Amino acid sequence: MSRLDLSQKLAILSDAARYDASCASSGTTRRDSRDGKGLGSTEGSGICHAYAPDGRCISLLKILMTNFCIYDCAYCVNRVSSNVQRARFSPDEVVQLTIEFYRRNYIEGLFLSSGIIQSPDKTMDDMLRIAKRLREVENFRGYIHLKTIPDAAPELIEEAGLYADRLSINVELPTDQSVKAYAPEKNPATIRKAMGDVKSRKDVASERSYTGKRGKRFVPAGQSTQMIVGADGSTDATILGQSTMLYGDYKLKRVYYSAFSPIPDATAKLPLIKPPLAREHRLYQADWLLRFYGFGVDEITAARPDGNLDLDIDPKLAWALQNRALFPVDVNRASKEMLLRVPGFGTRTVGRILSTRRHRRLRYDDLLRMGASLKKAQAFIVAQDWTPGGLTDSADLRARFAPPPEQLSLF
Amino acid sequence: MYTVPLPRIGTDIAWRDAAKRLIGAGVSPEDILWDFDNEMGELFAIDTPLPPVTRRIKAPQSFVEMANWVVWHKDPQRFARLYAMLWRLRHQPGLMQDRADADLAKLRQMEKGVHRCKHKMKAFVRFRDLRQGGARRSFAAWFEPTHHTVEPTAPFFARRFADMDWMIATPDVTAQFIDGNLTFHPGQPKPDLPEDATEALWGTYFCNIFNPARLKVSAMTSEMPRKYWKNLPEAQHIHDLIAGAEAKVQQMRDAAPTLPPERVAKIKRQLRGRD
Known part of the structure; x- marks a missing residue:
């Protein structure tokens, strides 16, 4: 094999990294380099520096340290049995790419992941050294996200948390059974243990000792994970149940859903499908309803007997259509909890309704100015000059929102 | 009648200072012309000195914060709109919480425009x-x-x-x-900046982090509108990426499964031996 230059390595190792959905760079501590001794800043909300034609935000330099891997996960482009071209960055190359991209304002920082080489410990240790060098030699104060190798020694993961803003470990698939079937070398229990270790270490760091001192900063932006959707037969109810457990038990900041997407040199074990993007989108909407709108998994997935979300309409609307007896809701009287359940009202709109209600009775046009989507909301609300009449209970209400049937195309 | 000159650099401080003096002296909005960067020319140059600072003027903190954004909007009416809001706030102190007020809604919309522009500048x-x-x-x-x-x-x-x-x-x-x-x-015309080799690497990254199986062009353009493309080095690749996406995915689908490389058997034996 001829030696690859930096550009060729970058092509191979970013190609290999694009199946990781996360590119978030928000929610960490505020830092800057005003002292003139370092480079970079983080100020709460992250920045998307570019968007690729897949509509995804490019915030971080998202690369693999190497795509050599000794594991054989069926869904993964880098599995040992694949014939994709392999490459490996030297630590210096990763550091230089990160710093030079950062100085030109292309990125917020680095998201480093890796195939497993030699052993989990060796891989984690190499990644750790890159993060350490960025922080301690280059005085880099931008964002670092490290993909944790679940089988690596806990001490290594703990040290990684001192340099990284975020750690993530992918649960990969929604059920233990699927992980065993498609990622034979991975162990769901080990993955959960590693997430649990990060959580308890973070809890310790945020406590004050008896002297009132805080522990060392440890993954200030928390941990996240990713689940592949559509590779196995799991229903949306199973997936969302898993997410609820992850948010609750491991205090994850985010669960990412990644529609199973065609990879080069796929295995016969897992035939390629058209990525279920609509399903992925509905799962994210449902995820939001669980976290910010007070919904329970059972409520969201009750609309259909098969345990999957309705792909034609959003989950909140689907829920409202099933529970029409609770509507219409009077925007001038209803509780915050109930307003949050109105289709077409977001958390911001609800906040504005509550603050403006103290000054006047709300009319239809007022709601428009506050950013409500009345096309959806109008059937479910009463305002000063608006009642939906028979609309709320009309038989064709769903048809107003669902897209017209589309001619099927061959795939 | 007052004509208030506002400089292009330091607009925020100049507007705030003038607004304080004028509101303190009870000057009504119709009696003020706001002249940004001498755009009105000599015609309207009435040299009435601004009233002196007489008393401490109070305005809601939320107004002050909003005004600090809105002054940077390109709408020539921005200063007049802000002053008119300040004028109304004298007798309606709760006005800032009324999200249904049309004047406030317009100012909030302008504030959002400036926010977005600032955000896009940080990004692009x-x-x-x-x-x-x-x-x-x-x-x-x-x-x-x-x-x-x-x-x-x-x-x-x-x-x-x-x-x-x-x-x-x-x-x-x-x-x-x-x-x-x-x-x-x-401001100045576009300077001649030297070529930078790192731009090519950035282009390589942009092309390869893109997943051709998930083409969603409108999601890209809503966040990265075309008006910015001419100054983004990576944007030159967008056209080809979109044009070639379908063929790339078709290629992946058509490819017959290959035999695993020879090293696999050895690696798997080693892995098993470790357990």
Whole structure:
């Protein structure tokens, strides 16, 4: 094999990294380099520096340290049995790419992941050294996200948390059974243990000792994970149940859903499908309803007997259509909890309704100015000059929102 | 009648100072002409000195924060709209919480426009290495903002890129950061910046992080509108990426499964041996 230059390595190792959905760079501590001794800043909300034609935000330099891997996960482009071209960055190359991209304002920082080489410990240790060098030699104060190798020694993961803003470990698939079937070398229990270790270490760091001192900063932006959707037969109810457990038990900041997407040199074990993007989108909407709108998994997935979300309409609307007896809701009287359940009202709109209600009775046009989507909301609300009449209970209400049937195309 | 000249650099402070004096003297909105950067010319230059500062003027904090954004909007009516709101606030102190008021809704919309422009500037400025040698590295960028956002956004770049010198040139205002000092200068035409080899690497990254199986062009353009593309080095690849996406995916689908490479058997044996 001829030696690859930096550009060729970058092509191979970013190609290999694009199946990781996360590119978030928000929610960490505020830092800057005003002292003139370092480079970079983080100020709460992250920045998307570019968007690729897949509509995804490019915030971080998202690369693999190497795509050599000794594991054989069926869904993964880098599995040992694949014939994709392999490459490996030297630590210096990763550091230089990160710093030079950062100085030109292309990125917020680095998201480093890796195939497993030699052993989990060796891989984690190499990644750790890159993060350490960025922080301690280059005085880099931008964002670092490290993909944790679940089988690596806990001490290594703990040290990684001192340099990284975020750690993530992918649960990969929604059920233990699927992980065993498609990622034979991975162990769901080990993955959960590693997430649990990060959580308890973070809890310790945020406590004050008896002297009132805080522990060392440890993954200030928390941990996240990713689940592949559509590779196995799991229903949306199973997936969302898993997410609820992850948010609750491991205090994850985010669960990412990644529609199973065609990879080069796929295995016969897992035939390629058209990525279920609509399903992925509905799962994210449902995820939001669980976290910010007070919904329970059972409520969201009750609309259909098969345990999957309705792909034609959003989950909140689907829920409202099933529970029409609770509507219409009077925007001038209803509780915050109930307003949050109105289709077409977001958390911001609800906040504005509550603050403006103290000054006047709300009319239809007022709601428009506050950013409500009345096309959806109008059937479910009463305002000063608006009642939906028979609309709320009309038989064709769903048809107003669902897209017209589309001619099927061959795939 | 007052004509209030407002400079292009330092607009926020000048507007606030004038507004305080005028509201303190009870000057009604119809009696004020706001002249941004001498755009009115000599015709309206009435040299009535502004009233002196008489008393402390109180305005809701939420108004002050909103005004600090809105002054940078490109709408010529921005100063008059802000002053009219300040005028109404004298007798309606709760007005800022009324999200249904039409005047406030317009100002909030303008505020949002400036917010977005500032955010896009943080995202889309692209520096080029000037390769000048010396103790500090120097970079420069050309950017075309929608509103007058260079001044309120430059401190962000100063906090982030404090260990290097940089310049962001725009047609509106140019920001310079040399040896830790941030200064503002009049706008300028697009400067000739030297080629920077790292741009090609960035282009390589952009092309390869893109997943052709998930083409969603409108999701891209809603966040990265075409008007910014001409100053983004990576944008030159967009057309080809979109055009070739379907063929690439078809290729993946058509490819017959291959036999695993020879090393696999050995690696698997080793893995089993470890357990």
